[in-house]
């Protein structure tokens with residue numbers, strides 16, 4: 001019996017896990033020797049950051065919930081390792097599959113490897129070159145330990161090869177995040193959106209912009225956050241700006257007293273479940289974000305994306321897609337927006353193998369190569 005254990009911890013993990021669960025269920029039909037389990041570390045725990053995503057994406061109830069919660073990086077990572085070790089000892093999986101670059105990814109990769117369990121990293125090889133990003137540290141460590149490196153774009157292959165990883169451990173499979181996007185887009189067309197989004201779309205007619213913001217470097221300091229919000233207020237003079245606010249950002253807007261004034265055309269919304277957010281951004285004229293995944297999703301649908309960062313670990317979205325790095329200050333964001341207003345925006349193409357079948361490839365690769 002081959003036992004595969006999936007790990008998810010934070011919001012951006014859930015859309016990467018959903019297609020893997022589907023692929024495992026599909027391929028289980030072909031083989032009685034395949035068993036899988038799902039562990040939720042509980043890094044994200046609010047209903048709107050976690051349960052809403054499980055429901056929307058049809059992810060089954062996890063077999064184990066570790067209830068880790070928030071804390072400093074060391075606290076969160078350490079608590080996850082202690083709790084996850086117990087599950088690994090109980091279940092003894094053949095491989096632990098971690099996705100993305102959050103603290104849960106790092107913690108579970110280290111724990112499994114030290115128990116001599118094979119580790120597979122989905123979304124391996126991405127590098128921003130910015131060691132002040134906690135995610136960069138998580139990516140480097142998870143990749144260094146992984147036996148299977150499932151890569152989404154060609155930069156990943158080059159980075160891993162430069163770091164001395166053997167070709168045989170690197171598998172270019174495409175992008176599980178895009179598996180979810182295509183799958184849910186089709187569902188959205190069938191079932192339609194919610195009254196809340198219909199009401200928002202009535203009130204804020206096209207063209208509109210959609211924003212997400214949560215990187216500590218953008219939202220934890222008053223000066224940075226206030227400059228970005230000022231840019232959003234200015235863009236709001238041309239078109240409505242719809243902004244579902246991450247809990248980290250919400251706390252900082254409140255702490256610094258930066259709520260946009262009543263007349264501003266910037267709508268601060270609660271964090272939205274996957275399908276409601278998709279129903280908004282898929283028709284946006286422009287997306288502004290500091291997220292990793294949204295850079296890829298906008299490229300897959302050909303929507304102009306301004307990434308409010310100095311660097312990206314996803315260079316294919318710039319080279320081939322619709323993404324632009326616009327910096328993090330009022331001046332740099334408005335300079336890019338000035339170009340956009342003149343009608344200068346990128347036309348992109350969809351990167352190789354971002355075709356909705358990455359998770360099937362991953363499960364097949366594991367089945368074909370695990371001893």
Ligand code: UD1
Pocket residue numbers: 010011012043044045046047049050070071101102103104134135214246247248292
């Ligand atoms: C984490 C990931 C980041 C990812 C982001 C997506 C790391 C290092 N960071 O950042 O890579 O892009 O998730 O959301 O793993 N909070 C709540 N409710 C929740 C979760 C968090 O209120 O359900 C609040 C807590 O005050 C917490 C803060 O948000 O301290 C930050 O949460 P945390 O998981 O530490 O990091 P994120 O900023 O969400």
